[in-house]
Amino acid sequence: MKPLSGIRIADFTVHAAGPFCTHMLSQLGAECIKIESAQRPDIFRKPHAVYGRAGPATFDQVASNKLSVRLNLKHPEGVALARQLVAVSDVAAESFRAGVMARLGLGYEDLRAVKPDIVMTSVSSSGQSGPDSHFAGYAPLFGAWGGLGHLTGYEDGPPVEMRHVMDHSVGMNAALATMAALHRRRRMGQGSHVDVAAREVASAMAGEAITAASAGIEPRRMGNADPQRAPQGLYASRETDRWISICVTTDAEWVALARLMGRAELAAHPAYATAAARVARREAVDAIVRDWAAVQEAEVAADGLQRVGIPAHVSWRASDIAGDPHMGARRAVVEVTESDGRRRKAVGFPAGFSRSDAPGMDRGTPGLGEHEEYVYGELLGLDRRARDRLADAQVIY
Amino acid sequence: MRQDGILSGLRVVEHCSGVAGAWAGRLLAALGAEVILIEPPGGLELRRRAPLFDNGSSALFAYVAAGKRSVICDLSGREGQGQLLALLESADIFIDDTPVAERRALGLKPEALAASHPGLVYLSVLPFGAVGPKAGWKGEEVNLIHAGGEGYLLPNGLSADLFPERPPLKIAGHFAEMQGGTAAALAGLAALWSGTGQFVDASTQEANVAVGCFALQRFGDGSVEHRLTRSFRFGGVIECADGHVELLTLEERQWQGLLDLMGRPEWSRDPALDDVVERSARGDEINRAIRAWARGQNVDDLVARAQEKGVPMARYNTPAQVLAGAHEQARGIFQRQCLPGVGEVSVQAAPFRIGEAPPRCAGPAPVAGADQHLIARHGTERKVTA
Numbered sequence: 001m002k003p004l005s006g007i008r009i010a011d012f013t014v015h016a017a018g019p020f021c022t023h024m025l026s027q028l029g030a031e032c033i034k035i036e037s038a039q040r041p042d043i044f045r046k047p048h049a050v051y052g053r054a055g056p057a058t059f060d061q062v063a064s065n066k067l068s069v070r071l072n073l074k075h076p077e078g079v080a081l082a083r084q085l086v087a088v089s090d091v092a093a094e095s096f097r098a099g100v101m102a103r104l105g106l107g108y109e110d111l112r113a114v115k116p117d118i119v120m121t122s123v124s125s126s127g128q129s130g131p132d133s134h135f136a137g138y139a140p141l142f143g144a145w146g147g148l149g150h151l152t153g154y155e156d157g158p159p160v161e162m163r164h165v166m167d168h169s170v171g172m173n174a175a176l177a178t179m180a181a182l183h184r185r186r187r188m189g190q191g192s193h194v195d196v197a198a199r200e201v202a203s204a205m206a207g208e209a210i211t212a213a214s215a216g217i218e219p220r221r222m223g224n225a226d227p228q229r230a231p232q233g234l235y236a237s238r239e240t241d242r243w244i245s246i247c248v249t250t251d252a253e254w255v256a257l258a259r260l261m262g263r264a265e266l267a268a269h270p271a272y273a274t275a276a277a278r279v280a281r282r283e284a285v286d287a288i289v290r291d292w293a294a295v296q297e298a299e300v301a302a303d304g305l306q307r308v309g310i311p312a313h314v315s316w317r318a319s320d321i322a323g324d325p326h327m328g329a330r331r332a333v334v335e336v337t338e339s340d341g342r343r344r345k346a347v348g349f350p351a352g353f354s355r356s357d358a359p360g361m362d363r364g365t366p367g368l369g370e371h372e373e374y375v376y377g378e379l380l381g382l383d384r385r386a387r388d389r390l391a392d393a394q395v396i397y
Numbered sequence: 398m399r400q401d402g403i404l405s406g407l408r409v410v411e412h413c414s415g416v417a418g419a420w421a422g423r424l425l426a427a428l429g430a431e432v433i434l435i436e437p438p439g440g441l442e443l444r445r446r447a448p449l450f451d452n453g454s455s456a457l458f459a460y461v462a463a464g465k466r467s468v469i470c471d472l473s474g475r476e477g478q479g480q481l482l483a484l485l486e487s488a489d490i491f492i493d494d495t496p497v498a499e500r501r502a503l504g505l506k507p508e509a510l511a512a513s514h515p516g517l518v519y520l521s522v523l524p525f526g527a528v529g530p531k532a533g534w535k536g537e538e539v540n541l542i543h544a545g546g547e548g549y550l551l552p553n554g555l556s557a558d559l560f561p562e563r564p565p566l567k568i569a570g571h572f573a574e575m576q577g578g579t580a581a582a583l584a585g586l587a588a589l590w591s592g593t594g595q596f597v598d599a600s601t602q603e604a605n606v607a608v609g610c611f612a613l614q615r616f617g618d619g620s621v622e623h624r625l626t627r628s629f630r631f632g633g634v635i636e637c638a639d640g641h642v643e644l645l646t647l648e649e650r651q652w653q654g655l656l657d658l659m660g661r662p663e664w665s666r667d668p669a670l671d672d673v674v675e676r677s678a679r680g681d682e683i684n685r686a687i688r689a690w691a692r693g694q695n696v697d698d699l700v701a702r703a704q705e706k707g708v709p710m711a712r713y714n715t716p717a718q719v720l721a722g723a724h725e726q727a728r729g730i731f732q733r734q735c736l737p738g739v740g741e742v743s744v745q746a747a748p749f750r751i752g753e754a755p756p757r758c759a760g761p762a763p764v765a766g767a768d769q770h771l772i773a774r775h776g777t778e779r780k781v782t783a
Contacts (some may be wrong), residue, residue, distance in 0.1 A: 009403045028587045059708075061610045089647035129753065132724040135644040136709055140633065144643040144711040147636075149720040153556055158634050159641050159713040160566065163627070168608035169576055176583040177749040180428045182401050183586060184751075192403075200730055203719050205572050205750035212448040212456035213716035214731075214743035219448055224539055224567050227447045231540055234564035247537040274415070291669045294453055302773040307471075311535040315543040315565055318510040318616035321606055329452040331417075332603040333613070348575075350603035351584035352526070355512075355595035359587075 002029025008181065010082070010089040011035060011066065012073075012106075014042040014269025015138070015163060017198060018095025018123040023062040023176065027349040027359040033085065033375055034066040034366065037073070038397055041368060060365045061346055064336050069368035069375045070396050079105045084380050085115040090185075092177055095123040098133040108193040110188040117191040119181040123174045127197030137198065139166035146202025153208055153221040160201065161257070168239040169205070202369040213397045229277040230285045231257075234315060235293035237377060243315040246305060254278065256308040261292040331358060338364035372396060403751050404430040407589075408482055410506075411435065411465070411492045412472075414442055416538070416571040417601045418494035418522040419722045420578025421585065421615050425465035425490070427747035427756050433488075433771060434467045435481060440765035452738040456572075459736055464770035478504035482513065490518045490585050497527050507596045516594040520585040522577060523654030526600030536601065542573040545605020546612045550624045554633030557625050564719025567626055574774045576608050593778075630680025634689060634713070640696040641713040644687070644703075649673070654706035659690055729755035736761055743762075 008029040015102045019034075026032040036042050044059040056288070071085075072078040083106070086092045092111055094101050101107050101122070111118045122128055125137030125144070143149035143162030152160040174196040181192045203210060209219035224233040226247075234243040248254050251274060258267040266272050266288070271281060279283050293301065298314045305312035314320070322345055327333045334348040342364075349359035376396065377380045390396040399626070402769050407430035411422035426432040434441070441458070448456045451704045471477035485491055495505055507527075508518050518586075521527045524536025525544070536547070542548040543565070551566045565575075581599035606613070612622050632644040645653045650672075664686055669675050676683065696712050703710035712718070719725060720743055730756075731743040747756040 001591070003591040024583060026609075028583075039595065052628070061614045075592075086751045094462065127728055127750075130724045131726040133706065136707070137711070138645050138646055138647065138709060140643045141711040142628075144652070144713045145719075145722075147714050148569060148572070148642075149643065150715050152462060152566070153552065154560055154563060154566065157559055158555045158636060160568075161554055161629075161634055161643055162568070163547075163550070163553065163570075164611045165547045165568075165576075165605070165608040169572075169579070171747045172576065172579045172604070172608060176424060176579055176586065177428075177751060179583055179586040179590070180403050181405075181751050183590065187406065192751050193753075194469055194751050195753075198727070200725075200728075200745070201748040203725070203730070204745050205568075205575055206570055206716065206719075207745045208457040208460040208571060210716040210719055210746050211460045211742050212450065212696050214720055214741075214752070215450050215739055217448060217450065219716055222567070222681055222767045224564065226539070229537075229637075230532065232451075232537075234566075236564065243543070243549075245540045246545045247539050249537065261586065274611070280713075306534050309535065311537045311540050313534075313540040314534060314542040314547040316546050317549050317621055318546055318612040319621055322548050322616055323615055326525065326529045329529045329601070330526055330598075330600065332526075332604065332606060333598065345613060346617075347613055348603075348606050349584075350580045350607045351597055351599040352528075353584070353591075353595055353597055354507075355586055355593050356588065357592045 001357055002359055004029040005351060007031070007091065008089045009091040009093055010035065010085045012092065012094040013123065014095060015044055016167035016176070017170040018093060019044070019062040021121065021123060021174035021178065022066070022093050024172060024175035024349070026065045027361060029359065031131070032066045034063060034068045035071045035082065035085070036068065037070050037366060038368060039072070045303070060344065063365045064346055065079060065361040065363050066366055067375060068368055070369040071370050072397045073104050073106070073397055075393070075395045077390065077393065081390070081395060082106055082115045083110065085375070086111050086118060088117070088379055089118070090120060091119045093121040093123070096123050097136060112191065115187050118191060119178060119185060119191050119194065120179045121174055121196070122195040122200070123127045123170060123196045125198050127200065128195045138161055142198040143203045144164055144168070145199035147210060148202045148206040150207055151219060154223045155221055159221070166198070166202060170196060170201045173201050220254065225282065228275060228279060230275070230282045231289045233286060235290050235297050237298035239298055242318070244293055244296070244298050244301050245313050245315060247311045249273065249275070253310050257310055260304060260308050261288070263278060263288065290300035297397060313356060334360055336361050336364045338340055339367065339370070351373045402780045403434065404428040407431065407490070408488045409490045409492060410488045412703055413492055413494040413522065414496050415582065416461060416574035417577035418492050420575045421503040421520065421581040421700045422520055423461045423463065424747065425578060427758055430647050432465040433484065433768065434462065434465050434763065435470045435472070436467055438469055438471050444765070449741045450591060454736070454738060457744060462745055463555055463734065463765055464760060466575060466771065467763035468769050468772050469766040472503040472770065479511055484772060485510070485514050485517060488517060489522055489589060492520045492581070494522045494586070497523070497532050507621050511594065511596065517622045518585055518588045518594055519600065520581055520588070521597065522599045522601070524601050526603065527598045529557040533711050538571050538574050539567050541601050541605060542567045544602045545573060547605060547609040550612065550622055553624055553628040555636070556626055556634070561625055573605050574601055576604040579603035579605065580607065587621045606698060630677045631687060633683040635691045637691050637694045637696045637699060642691070642696055642700060645709050648729035651708055653677070658708055660705055660708050662690070664688065708766070719731070732757055734761035737764065
């Protein structure tokens with residue numbers, strides 16, 4: 001059995017962050033019922049021109065393994081049906097603006113009325129309370145609000161916007177908080193309302209700088225550098241746009257690097273022998289490594305660096321990840337089969353278990369409404385006639 | 398009920414030198430678990446990692462160790478190993494980031510622990526996981542953000558326009574390692590949920606590939622993303638007279654709001670721009686107009702007017718501005734803690750809350766060996782080496 005086998009999620013989330021939360025829990029074995037409607041499908045089902053691409057965004061990745069039903073939440077009977085779904089679920093997840101679920105009649109109190117120990121997980125831009133709770137937002141705004149964007153960037157350049165990793169990090173945190181709430185429910189018999197504010201996830205990722213700032217330290221942008229480590233950075237290899245990340249912390253690593261570069265004379269040279277000395281001469285140290293890296297083949301160099309104990313890795317593209325034997329061996333990259341038999345690569349769950357069944361995806365992207373017979377028929381006990389009537393009334397719609 | 402009761406009763410023992418494992422423990426501590434740090438004689442290296450306070454102590458440690466307890470335990474000898482094994486008798490989760498090749502020497506062989514502690518979740522948190530061809534590889538933050546694919550894709554927008562020749566850029570701080578920690582904490586709680594003790598093999602690289610899953614999917618669709626072409630067609634980081642804002646209009650009404658905000662300039666009256674695809678194609682032209690206009694604007698005033706018109710825009714907050722933020726204060730996300738030699742500092746207790754009350758850590762980051770009695774209590778000879 002997968003670890004969360006037996007857990008059921010009524011999933012009202014849309015876009016990136018919320019669906020990533022339930023995607024994690026689904027891969028761990030929870031049964032996740034994705035609720036959309038034909039009028040208002042998850043906008044991530046379709047392409048969006050501002051991204052300048054033709055295909056949909058992460059939809060296939062995060063919708064895989066989920067069950068899909070249509071449900072019109074603008075219809076009173078749709079809301080009633082949604083409550084019935086929640087009543088047979090352990091978790092209800094949503095990612096609308098704060099207050100929207102309550103206006104639909106699906107707020108935490110409404111859900112508790114039909115399922116007293118429900119764990120409701122709300123993922124939003126700024127949280128369920130506070131003066132900005134009505135703000136709409138996207139990943140780059142979360143990063144800006146939370147301080148992470150300000151701190152990211154070249155030393156002499158502007159701040160940098162966070163992209164999908166920010167959304168998905170919010171989802172990962174939401175999955176963790178949901179999991180914790182489930183543990184409490186098991187122990188105490190109580191449900192709870194999990195409130196995940198994306199901007200608070202962003203500020204948590206910058207938490208050490210914020211804590212430093214609270215003591216009067218002023219943290220600054222520093223590109224790829226680290227105030228205590230040199231060399232640290234991205235170094236161009238002889239291949240076009242192929243960069244090697246290298247990080248030297250200890251003096252032993254420096255000695256190993258100097259020898260590897262054929263510069264043994266630098267190993268014990270007082271100008272470079274300690275971290276403080278290397279940091280003080282960061283430019284010179286970087287130039288030495290840059291000259292060496294510039295004639296290297298990137299993967300060979302990274303492998304050679306690792307062999308002598310130096311943290312290094314090529315700056316990887318998606319193509320590197322897709323074909324990597326290490327990731328493949330670990331089931332970190334998996335193949336998913338769509339309902340039409342087409343196969344595609346997807347990202348697996350980022351951990352393995354020795355005794356539970358491996359997490360992962362057993363199905364591809366569900367078609368809109370593909371699992372209504374199971375969900376409305378088997379789970380809610382609606383026969384074919386009842387379902388047809390609800391379809392005609394534009395409730396299952 | 399207080400947040401710190403969510404996982405109360407759960408005992409976690411943490412033996413980690415890196416941020417990923419420490420962050421996993423920190424999240425569980427924020428959720429109310431008792432988390433006990435195992436530190437080597439002399440204390441963890443993390444206690445000396447930047448950013449530093451004026452007295453030389455670590456703000457990073459103050460942040461990632463808040464709410465934890467500390468015992469000093471020398472795992473290089475049999476006595477220390479015995480103390481750890483005894484402590485694990487009462488633990489639910491053991492978080493360990495010891496490199497695979499060094500585990501045996503410290504008495505941390507997963508198979509042996511599974512036999513002696515069958516109910517324990519042994520949560521291994523390593524840069525590239527505990528098995529596979531790269532299991533022995535080392536990885537620090539700058540390596541991991543690139544091993545996961547996102548590093549190659551940064552920066553975008555204004556930074557990419559200004560410095561197209563520069564190397565790709567990491568996210569500030571320990572973003573990649575924290576993804577590893579969050580995923581590991583999730584996996585650890587999932588293993589605990591299964592009801593059976595087991596070994597959990599978490600990989601920080603994989604956590605980053607997971608949060609960066611978009612890139613792999615795009616690759617499957619036939620396109621390889623690149624930092625210089627991934628930028629939003631218009632909007633993004635925008636420089637104002639006194640700072641930077643982020644602007645992103647994904648919906649039609651937001652675009653219309655932006656044009657209102659800009660006073661409906663002449664160029665925007667081109668009917669062809671009513672088409673969202675055309676707009677996207679002419680993004681560079683639109684962005685030039687937005688950037689030129691914004692340079693005469695004041696950040697706070699502009700953001701306030703943008704919010705009124707429903708235009709998604711945010712100020713690029715400095716850490717001090719986050720601390721002083723009215724929203725953050727109203728939600729009480731920061732906890733005041735007193736650190737020896739530093740004084741009062743603010744620590745964000747957690748990235749989430751359960752219930753309405755803000756989460757709280759049980760206390761500040763511990764002094765090394767502050768909870769040495771925990772070892773003695775578990776029946777082995779007390780030995781304080783601090």
